[in-house]
Each structure stands twice: as structure tokens, then as C-alpha cells.
Amino acid sequence: MVEKKVQFSNTEEIEEFVKTAGQCDFDIDILYQHVYIDAKSFLGVLGLGLYKELTVKYVGQNAKFEKVLRNYAVA
Numbered sequence: 001m002v003e004k005k006v007q008f009s010n011t012e013e014i015e016e017f018v019k020t021a022g023q024c025d026f027d028i029d030i031l032y033q034h035v036y037i038d039a040k041s042f043l044g045v046l047g048l049g050l051y052k053e054l055t056v057k058y059v060g061q062n063a064k065f066e067k068v069l070r071n072y073a074v075a
Helices: 011-022 042-048 063-071
Strands: 002-006 028-032 035-038 054-058
Touching (some): 011 042, 028 042
Antiparallel strands (some): 002 054, 028 035
């Protein structure tokens, strides 16, 4: 399982992330504190809030998804 930290600063970033996640044929979850959300759900991800450090967990590979993850990665 791969874990990456991301942060979104506006709804357009969330929209791009969710759209790209939706094109993957594997499950992707986002964790914030003790809450797990399906990363393919725009309202779910938006509900976690902006400017928070979120953990993305997934098993699988998709080059386009990896590129989007890098755009929002937290160092």
C-alpha cells in the first residue's frame, strides 16, 4: 500500500484530483484523523476541508494519477 500526503487550496484542485482518481481501476482512500473517504467522491473530499494535510492510500499504479499527486504533495 502506498501512502502520500497531499493538501488542496481550492475546489479546482480537488476537482482535478477526484477526476483523475476516478479514472483509476483501483481503490483510493483519503484519511484525515480517523475519517476515511473514497477519493473518487468530490463531495467527500471537499467535506474534509481545504488547507489540511490529508493522507492518500492506494494499491495500484497509474502514471497520470501519480503526476497529479505530485502536484499536491506536502513536503
